[in-house]
Amino acid sequence: MLRTHLPGFIxxxxxxxxxxPHTTAAYQRDLDEFFRFAGPLQTESKLNPALLxxxxxxxxxxxxxxxxxxxxxxxxSFFRYLQKEEILAVNPLAGMAGPKLGxxxxxxxxxxEVFALLEAPGPQDSFFRRDQxxxxxxxxxxxxxxxxxxxxxxxxxLDTEMVLVQGKGGKERLIPFGxxxxxxxxxxxxxxxxxxxxCAARGRPWAQEAMFLxxxxxxxxxxxIERIILQYGARAKIAAPVTPHALRHSFxxxxxxxxxxxxxxxxxxxxxxxxxxxxxxHVDIDHLSKVYDAAHPHAKK
Numbered sequence: 668m669l670r671t672h673l674p675g676f677i678x679x680x681x682x683x684x685x686x687x688p689h690t691t692a693a694y695q696r697d698l699d700e701f702f703r704f705a706g707p708l709q710t711e712s713k714l715n716p717a718l719l720x721x722x723x724x725x726x727x728x729x730x731x732x733x734x735x736x737x738x739x740x741x742x743x744s745f746f747r748y749l750q751k752e753e754i755l756a757v758n759p760l761a762g763m764a765g766p767k768l769g770x771x772x773x774x775x776x777x778x779x780e781v782f783a784l785l786e787a788p789g790p791q792d793s794f795f796r797r798d799q800x801x802x803x804x805x806x807x808x809x810x811x812x813x814x815x816x817x818x819x820x821x822x823x824x825l826d827t828e829m830v831l832v833q834g835k836g837g838k839e840r841l842i843p844f845g846x847x848x849x850x851x852x853x854x855x856x857x858x859x860x861x862x863x864x865x866c867a868a869r870g871r872p873w874a875q876e877a878m879f880l881x882x883x884x885x886x887x888x889x890x891x892i893e894r895i896i897l898q899y900g901a902r903a904k905i906a907a908p909v910t911p912h913a914l915r916h917s918f919x920x921x922x923x924x925x926x927x928x929x930x931x932x933x934x935x936x937x938x939x940x941x942x943x944x945x946x947x948x949h950v951d952i953d954h955l956s957k958v959y960d961a962a963h964p965h966a967k968k
Contacts, residue, residue, distance in 0.1 A: 670702050676748045685837045689813065697741035714759040773946060775916040780905050781806055787899040794882065796858040798895055800851040801879060805911055807848035809918030809935055812889045812911035819876040825849055834937035842935055919947045
């Protein structure tokens with residue numbers, strides 16, 4: 668059965684492609700969905716175009732175009748792996764086009780909204796110094812929330828104001844951070860030490876290396892940070908739900924608005940391709956258009 672090759676494919680993604688556990692889990696889910704639909708596939712001959720078109724049609728009926736594209740991409744990658752292992756002679760999805768995706772405009776905050784968000788935590792919150800530091804660091808560096816949760820104390824150099832981040836595919840990059848993020852990290856340290864001391868007093872193990880700790884002393888998770896930021900976004904009265912990724916989008920957008928070049932923003936975000944970073948250029952053009960309309964004598968009648 669072709670499904671028996673799935674563990675080998677997942678292992679190949681982890682060891683050869685250096686994909687994260689989150690990414691490989693997504694591939695696993697997508698391929699499990701296909702195998703549930705297709706039933707037992709004993710041979711390559713079972714992978715006929717009619718079956719694949721039928722599966723694609725079932726995806727379109729239940730998913731947005733972006734989800735369909737991702738699921739078909741997972742399946743196409745699996746077939747390419749089977750080709751590489753000489754289990755399949757051809758990729759049966761090679762001639763099938765995926766859905767056309769419109770250029771998605773990333774949601775970002777205005778500068779005033781970012782300031783309101785960063786000022787939302789207060790002494791009434793149990794770990795407000797930690798929460799301030801998290802949001803300051805996300806906005807100051809533009810890193811992914813998964814990259815932030817993976818950082819250790821040793822990764823943050825407060826003297827040089829640089830942080831070492833491990834991005835997708837295990838690629839490391841150095842990102843500068845600003846004085847506000849540095850100050851927030853300094854202010855957070857006594858709060859972090861209190862959590863450590865409480866764990867030690869109870870004889871409870873704790874994540875000694877991790878920069879950002881939960882109240883139980885464990886490494887804070889991406890899901891926990893998502894809940895924290897959503898809460899503060901609502902408190903700051905920001906109309907749309909605020910996510911950690913919105914801070915990443917805001918970081919890139921505000922840099923471009925202030926004149927940063929696209930290549931530099933690409934490096935800071937850790938994008939492998941410049942085309943990925945180019946989705947932010949529309950924002951810069953919008954900003955320039957507003958400046959033009961407000962300032963040029965012939966912009967308005």
